[in-house]
Structure formats: C-alpha cells, structure tokens
Amino acid sequence: MTALPSRPLPIAAAPALLLIAISGWELCAAARDATAVPAPDAAAWRAAAATVRAGFRSGDLIAFAPDWIDPVGRMQLGDLIPIEAAARMDAARYGRIWELAIRGARSPDTAGLAPVEAVERDGVAVRRYERAPAIVVGDVLDRLASATSDGPRPTLELAEVGFAPHRCLQISPAPGAAVRIAFPRLPLGRELVGYVGIADVFTRRDVRSPGRLEVEIAGRVVASAVAGVDDGWVRFAAPTAPGPADVVFIARATDANRRICFAAEARR
Amino acid sequence: MSARLLGWALAAATAIAVIANQRGVGIARDEVIYMQTGARYAEWWIGLASFQHGIGEASITRTFGGPGATDNNREHPPVMKTLFGLSGRLLHDKLGLLDEVTAYRLPSAVMAGLAVALVYGFALALWGVAEAVIAALLLLLLPRALFHAGLACFDAPTMTLWFATVWAYARALDGRRWPWQVGVLWGLALGTKHTALLLPFALGLHYLILGYRARPAGGDLRATLRAMIGHRWRVIVSLAVLGPLTLYVVWPWLWFEPIHHVRDWLAFHTNHVHYNYEYLGRNWNAPRFPWHVALVTTLVTVPVATLAAAALGAGVWIARRGRIATAPELLLALSAAASIGPFFLGTTPIFGAEKHWMPVLPTICLAAGAGVVWAARRAAGRIPERVAITGLAAAVALAALSEVSVAEPYALTWYSALAGGAPGGADLGMNRQFWGVAMRGVLPALPAPAKPTYIYTHASTSTRAWSRTPCSMPAGSRPASSAASSPW
Numbered sequence: 001m002t003a004l005p006s007r008p009l010p011i012a013a014a015p016a017l018l019l020i021a022i023s024g025w026e027l028c029a030a031a032r033d034a035t036a037v038p039a040p041d042a043a044a045w046r047a048a049a050a051t052v053r054a055g056f057r058s059g060d061l062i063a064f065a066p067d068w069i070d071p072v073g074r075m076q077l078g079d080l081i082p083i084e085a086a087a088r089m090d091a092a093r094y095g096r097i098w099e100l101a102i103r104g105a106r107s108p109d110t111a112g113l114a115p116v117e118a119v120e121r122d123g124v125a126v127r128r129y130e131r132a133p134a135i136v137v138g139d140v141l142d143r144l145a146s147a148t149s150d151g152p153r154p155t156l157e158l159a160e161v162g163f164a165p166h167r168c169l170q171i172s173p174a175p176g177a178a179v180r181i182a183f184p185r186l187p188l189g190r191e192l193v194g195y196v197g198i199a200d201v202f203t204r205r206d207v208r209s210p211g212r213l214e215v216e217i218a219g220r221v222v223a224s225a226v227a228g229v230d231d232g233w234v235r236f237a238a239p240t241a242p243g244p245a246d247v248v249f250i251a252r253a254t255d256a257n258r259r260i261c262f263a264a265e266a267r268r
Numbered sequence: 269m270s271a272r273l274l275g276w277a278l279a280a281a282t283a284i285a286v287i288a289n290q291r292g293v294g295i296a297r298d299e300v301i302y303m304q305t306g307a308r309y310a311e312w313w314i315g316l317a318s319f320q321h322g323i324g325e326a327s328i329t330r331t332f333g334g335p336g337a338t339d340n341n342r343e344h345p346p347v348m349k350t351l352f353g354l355s356g357r358l359l360h361d362k363l364g365l366l367d368e369v370t371a372y373r374l375p376s377a378v379m380a381g382l383a384v385a386l387v388y389g390f391a392l393a394l395w396g397v398a399e400a401v402i403a404a405l406l407l408l409l410l411p412r413a414l415f416h417a418g419l420a421c422f423d424a425p426t427m428t429l430w431f432a433t434v435w436a437y438a439r440a441l442d443g444r445r446w447p448w449q450v451g452v453l454w455g456l457a458l459g460t461k462h463t464a465l466l467l468p469f470a471l472g473l474h475y476l477i478l479g480y481r482a483r484p485a486g487g488d489l490r491a492t493l494r495a496m497i498g499h500r501w502r503v504i505v506s507l508a509v510l511g512p513l514t515l516y517v518v519w520p521w522l523w524f525e526p527i528h529h530v531r532d533w534l535a536f537h538t539n540h541v542h543y544n545y546e547y548l549g550r551n552w553n554a555p556r557f558p559w560h561v562a563l564v565t566t567l568v569t570v571p572v573a574t575l576a577a578a579a580l581g582a583g584v585w586i587a588r589r590g591r592i593a594t595a596p597e598l599l600l601a602l603s604a605a606a607s608i609g610p611f612f613l614g615t616t617p618i619f620g621a622e623k624h625w626m627p628v629l630p631t632i633c634l635a636a637g638a639g640v641v642w643a644a645r646r647a648a649g650r651i652p653e654r655v656a657i658t659g660l661a662a663a664v665a666l667a668a669l670s671e672v673s674v675a676e677p678y679a680l681t682w683y684s685a686l687a688g689g690a691p692g693g694a695d696l697g698m699n700r701q702f703w704g705v706a707m708r709g710v711l712p713a714l715p716a717p718a719k720p721t722y723i724y725t726h727a728s729t730s731t732r733a734w735s736r737t738p739c740s741m742p743a744g745s746r747p748a749s750s751a752a753s754s755p756w
Binding site: 002011012013015017018019020023024025026027029030031032035036037041066094103134160163200201204205230 | 281298428494520538542544551553554571572573576580593639640642643644647649656660663664666667670672685688689690691692695700713
C-alpha cells in the first residue's frame with residue numbers, strides 16, 4: 001500500500017492567503033487614506049484659495065464640501081466669510097457661490113446647479129456657480145425692533161442649531177402657552193421662506209420635546225413647522241401676495257427652556 | 269532569548285512606544301483633573317508614610333472627597349491617579365528624569381506594557397510562543413489603544429488589570445490553596461475604574477459552567493449545585509473578600525462611611541450624564557442609542573487584518589473547545605462579552621466609545637494570534653512551518669503597523685481601512701476627537717505670545733491643555749508648593 005501524500009492540499013492555504021491579501025490591501029489602503037485629503041496648510045488648499053481670491057466679489061458665498069472640511073476652508077478663506085454668510089438662513093440670496101470640495105463632495109448649497117467654472121488644485125476642486133439670486137424684500141431679522149410679542153420678546157441671536165451657526169430670533173415659550181410675535185406691515189413678495197430649529201445642544205439633550213412654529217398672515221395660518229431635537233434647521237415656506245401685511249409667528253413648546261430659533265424672509 | 273525574556277522585551281517595547289507616541293498628544297481635558305488630584309493623593313500618601321500627618325477624616329475628605337459628587341474627583345477610585353502623582357513627583361519633581369507630562373503619563377504606559385506581557389504570558393502558557401508573540405504584537409499595534417495608553421487616564425490600566433484578574437482567575441482554577449491574587453487584582457481593577465464591576469459576570473458564569481461540567485455523574489440537583497458553586501470555592505472567597513478589601517485599602521475615601529461613599533460612587537456612574545457622540549452621521553447624546561455602536565466602532569477601530577485573524581482564531585477556538593479542561597477560550601469570550609455587552613443595551617453611555625470597552629482587546633488579539641498560527645500551519649508544506657508562521661505574522665503585523673503609523677498622534681480621528689481611514693470615518697459621520705487633545709497641533713499656527721500663556725480647550729472649563737512651552741503641567745493643576753516653579 002502506498003502512503004498518502006503528507007503535503008497539504010492547496011485549499012488548505014486559503015486562510016493564510018486570505019490573511020495575506022487582507023494585510024496587503026490594508027497596508028496600501030492605509031497609505032492611500034492618509035494622503036486622501038490635503039493637509040490644511042498644503043499647497044493644494046493655498047492654490048484653491050488663491051483661485052477663489054482672484055475671482056471673488058463682495059457678496060459671493062463660499063461653501064465647503066464635505067461639511068467636515070469646513071474648518072480647513074475657514075482657515076484658508078475665513079476672512080472672506082462674514083458672520084452673515086457663515087450663519088446664513090440659506091443660500092438662496094447668493095447669486096455667486098464658490099464651492100471648494102474634496103473627495104467628489106457637493107455642498108447642499110449648490111444642489112441642482114451646474115458650475116460655470118471648475119478647476120482642480122491637487123485634489124481640491126474649486127467650482128463657481130452663478131444663478132439668479134432670491135430678491136429679499138423683507139427679513140424678520142432686520143425688523144425685530146418693530147415686532148411685538150404677547151409674551152417674552154424674542155432676541156436676535158447667533159445660535160447653534162443642528163450643529164451649525166445660524167442668525168435667528170430666539171424665543172422660549174412657557175410650556176403650553178403660545179407666544180405670538182407680530183411683524184406689522186412686513187413687506188411681502190411672492191413667497192415667504194423661513195427656517196426653525198432648536199438652539200443649544202445641551203438643552204436639546206436635556207429637553208427632548210419638539211418646538212413648533214406657525215406663520216399667520218391676515219389671521220390665517222399659511223405655514224407651520226415642527227422642529228425636533230434631531231431635526232436641525234427645518235425649512236418652511238408659503239406663497240404670499242406681494243405687498244405689506246401683518247405677519248405673526250406663533251411659537252409653542254411643551255417644556256420649559258425650549259429655545260426655538262427661527263428666521264424668515266419675504267422673497268419677491 | 270528565552271521565551272519569558274521575550275515577553276518582557278515586548279512589554280518594554282510597548283511602554284517605550286507609548287511614551288514616544290504620547291509626546292505628540294495634547295493634554296486631554298479629564299487628564300488634567302487626574303493629574304491634579306493624583307498629585308494631591310500622592311502628597312497625602314507621602315505625608316502619611318513620612319508621619320507628617322495621620323489618618324484623619326478631615327485630611328482624607330480634603331484630599332479624596334468632599335460633599336459634591338465630583339469633589340477631588342471622588343467619582344473615580346484612586347489607584348492610577350495616585351500612581352500618576354507619585355510618578356510626577358519622583359521622576360519629574362525630584363529626579364528630573366522626565367518632563368512633567370510624561371512623568372504623569374508614565375504609569376499608564378507601563379500598564380500598557382504590562383498588558384502586553386500578560387497577553388503574551390497567557391498565550392505562552394496555554395498555546396505556544398508563536399501565538400504569544402503574535403497576540404502581544406497585535407495588542408501593541410492597536411492605534412486607538414496605543415493612544416489611550418499614552419494618557420494619564422484609566423482606560424489602558426483598566427484593560428490591564430481586568431485581564432490580569434482574568435488570568436489570575438484562570439490560574440487559580442488549578443486548585444491552589446491560597447488564590448489571593450485574583451481577589452487582590454480585581455480589587456486593584458476596582459480601584460482603577462468602576463467598569464471592573466462587570467468582571468464578575470464573566471468570571472462567575474465561567475466558574476458555574478466549569479462547575480457544571482465537573483458535576484458528579486448521576487448526581488441529583490443538590491450535588492450539581494454544590495459542584496457548580498463549590499468546586500473551587502476559594503476563588504469565590506478571594507474575589508468576594510479580597511476584592512472589596514483591596515478596594516477599601518487603596519481608597520482612603522472609603523475609610524469613613526464606606527457604604528455611603530460606595531453608594532455615591534456607583535450612583536454617579538449609573539446616573540452619568542450623556543455627552544455628545546457622533547455615530548453614523550447623527551449626534552447621540554440621549555438614549556436609546558443604537559444597539560450596534562460598540563460592534564461597528566470596534567470593527568472600524570481595530571486593524572482589519574487583526575480582525576480577520578481574530579475571526580479565524582475564534583473559529584479555531586470553537587473547533588478546539590473542550591481540549592483544555594479550564595476552557596480558557598470560553599473565559600476569554602466571556603471576558604470580552606462582559607466588557608462590551610452593556611453597550612448593546614442602548615442605555616449605557618457611549619460617548620467614550622472604544623476606550624470604555626478596551627478589555628475586549630486582549631481577547632481579540634489572543635484570537636488573532638491563534639488564527640495566524642492556525643492558518644500558517646495549514647499552509648505550511650512546501651515551506652517550513654516556522655517560516656510560514658513568521659511570514660504570515662509579519663504580514664498581519666505590518667498591516668497593523670501601517671494603521672498605527674497613519675493614526676498617531678490624532679488617533680481619535682483615525683479609522684481603519686475598513687472605514688476608509690480618517691477621511692472615510694468623517695464621511696461616515698463617525699466621532700472625531702474629544703477631550704481637546706488635538707488642539708496641540710494648532711499651536712504652531714497661533715501667534716507666539718510674549719510670555720508663557722494658557723490655551724483653553726473647552727469653553728466650559730478653565731482647564732489648560734497645553735502651553736506654548738510644551739511638556740509643562742498647568743500651573744493651576746499643581747499642588748501649591750510646586751506651582752511657583754512652573755514655567756506656565
């Protein structure tokens with residue numbers, strides 16, 4: 001009788017080969033991932049920033065994508081981003097938007113737009129978009145002084161809502177009691193657009209109930225929004241008839257210390 | 269080199285690697301508290317040993333406690349903090365061998381080395397030198413663990429003392445007459461962090477299973493229960509008596525009103541506030557948390573090759589179950605489950621992520637060691653077995669080393685290749701940075717102040733994390749006697 005071969009079958013080496021393959025892949029992938037994003041002070045960012053600076057006009061918006069690269073973008077171009085832009089309600093009023101992006105990302109501010117100019121700077125894409133901006137005929141943030149309230153008065157704040165900065169009117173209604181904030185003779189266009197959210201991550205953690213906002217024009221509710229603790233900056237909109245009108249924002253909360261923040265603008 | 273010496277060499281290499289790595293890591297927010305209180309604890313013990321003061325309730329309260337829940341950091345037991353303080357006092361203040369931060373961090377680094385030695389010793393005793401070396405190396409080459417081990421915090425030491433207790437328990441199952449080690453080590457683990465309270469769940473279940481297996485054939489229920497509970501009763505006594513006793517001895521705050529103070533300690537953690545934690549694109553700061561946080565986080569914070577080897581090793585363990593009477597593989601699995609299990613409940617705070625279930629890592633690395641050796645032995649044929657094992661181990665270790673090399677010193681931002689590295693982790697919306705350690709890297713970009721100054725890392729606290737003069741302790745964090753000499 002002949003002895004069976006002692007050499008293992010080739011399939012026996014499969015686990016080892018698999019481990020070698022995974023190890024080799026990880027070795028390469030780790031090296032690739034480490035250089036996938038240019039360093040904050042790298043030439044790529046400086047070149048991208050120089051491209052923006054060369055074509056920047058006052059009133060342009062600069063956006064970064066993905067959003068986690070925002071600190072690097074502000075390090076390079078922060079001087080061109082005033083608080084009004086950084087804490088904007090949305091990007092509709094900006095006719096020119098510069099987008100600096102890595103990893104093929106797009107900013108939500110440029111969704112649906114096609115770039116009129118696009119260059120690549122060693123992994124940092126610089127794109128410029130142009131569009132007809134929304135013409136704002138009335139902004140509640142600018143008219144706080146003329147507003148009235150049947151409860152606590154709202155304050156103009158630069159607040160953290162949904163982990164992003166927003167300039168907004170902040171109001172904390174008493175539990176169960178609606179607060180009516182009226183803007184007399186607010187100039188309106190064809191659309192009233194606004195956003196609402198809950199400010200302050202710590203009160204969002206400790207108070208879990210949502211905040212509610214209704215918009216009333218001429219005694220009729222035209223829009224409403226519910227902002228939960230994880231909802232961020234919630235959009236609402238309503239068609240309007242051009243011309244001045246009394247606009248009332250009605251804020252409600254079921255718990256104390258619910259910091260409801262909202263902004264709204266009338267667009268032509 | 270003897271096998272035993274090799275283990276200590278790996279331990280020393282680990283401690284050195286940790287010390288070298290931490291030099292680029294900014295001071296963590298909590299670390300400042302631990303350094304500050306540790307310095308005071310050390311002063312108190314030195315004063316006691318040198319008969320400068322006795323054991324008085326007033327001095328103990330002033331040093332270790334107070335009426336508030338966080339007075340003198342009484343919410344955390346003192347073992348490591350005391351070592352931080354003693355190390356700082358000896359190696360920096362007295363001998364001047366190390367800069368202040370490194371001196372305070374050294375005990376944690378030594379504990380990381382000890383963890384590697386323990387893992388090595390565990391595998392050597394049960395399986396062989398190849399498994400031991402590979403498991404130890406892979407434990408050293410864990411980017412997040414290496415990072416945490418470089419902080420004057422409790423997470424790496426907790427892993428070490430947890431595993432030391434596991435091993436002491438496994439050894440105590442040989443029926444020795446005085447298995448005091450397991451109780452004392454568990455007491456030290458308790459004296460390091462409250463998470464050691466989970467350990468008896470693993471040890472207890474393992475103990476009962478072994479007892480059940482050892483039940484007398486044909487015995488009735490009473491005999492079975494007697495076998496389950498009493499088969500190595502001295503181990504139980506050691507844990508039940510020496511564990512709490514050790515905790516009591518090392519924690520002066522318990523010397524007065526111990527029940528009240530233990531209750532306060534545990535209440536702090538059962539009612540712990542939830543901090544912000546980003547996971548898969550959403551901020552989580554209130555329960556219920558996703559059940560899979562610990563699973564997914566572990567999958568993307570342990571090198572992929574290590575995980576793959578561990579998966580093979582787990583299969584090997586399952587296939588070989590029952591070969592060793594004390595079922596060490598089952599013990600390791602239960603140890604890991606006890607450590608990570610609570611994070612599947614959806615209510616346990618998740619903000620600390622992988623550092624809170626670090627005791628799972630020795631199990632993963634031991635399984636990886638078993639997996640590599642098994643796979644290499646199967647493949648060996650045309651090439652000698654030793655070469656096959658060395659080559660495969662080198663491949664897996666190199667992969668882990670490559671992850672370490674790209675992770676430090678910002679390892680809290682790092683994710684493995686499975687996630688696409690740090691940028692991939694960011695794209696996935698995974699947590700990146702906490703405790704303010706990363707701010708050290710921005711110091712060179714700040715204008716240099718005319719004189720040493722403070723850098724504030726948290727808007728909500730006045731702790732100072734790193735100065736323009738690197739490797740110096742915050743002056744306000746030092747005992748008054750040494751603050752004057754601080755360069756801050």
